[in-house]
Amino acid sequence: TQLLEQSPQFLSIQEGENLTVYCNSSSVFSSLQWYRQEPGEGPVLLVTVVTGGEVKKLKRLTFQFGDARKDSSLHITAAQPGDTGLYLCAGAGNYGQNFVFGPGTRLSVLP
């Protein structure tokens, strides 16, 4: 069974600070996606990474896929209160038909 772990579980920071959250597994994934979910809503896709070592930037967000395609990180520069939410990573296995989701990192950015 493929499992994804995310750390930290909770993170509370001040506006303007930088942060990194992690998504780790002992399994290899063919691709990995990051989502942000706000209370009462469904997850919204932020990025998909496919190639080992790949780095993608989305404004103040930088996503990296590990060389071995077992882990990923999300770095946010100069966090803003609007970044508050639950950040979920999800991996697609090499043979599976479904995505495996991590438990999420709950980020709170205080003004």
Place this chain on the structure above:
Amino acid sequence: NAGVMQNPRHLVRRRGQEARLRCSPMKGHSHVYWYRQLPEEGLKFMVYLQKENIIDESGMPKERFSAEFPKEGPSILRIQQVVRGDSAAYFCASSPQGIGGNQPQHFGDGTRLSIL
């Protein structure tokens, strides 16, 4: 430009009743996924369907739960004889192609099921 539509948004049932959750995928999407989320947790995969076919139901309990995606109409997740432990948020996602194509999933806003 409608996204994934789920209804109802909130559903209250008594123990032993049936719950029917509906999901209309985005226009042009023929792949539907159902997930379950408990408070403070991530999403747990339940079932993956393509029009008229169940592709992967490995995450769905064998008893009381069923899903369908007919040729016409929304996908339905049905829970029979509900118990308190079925209380959760149920999310549906759709994609134009299957997961093998690294297609993004577009999520609805979920149905919050409460069992009294």
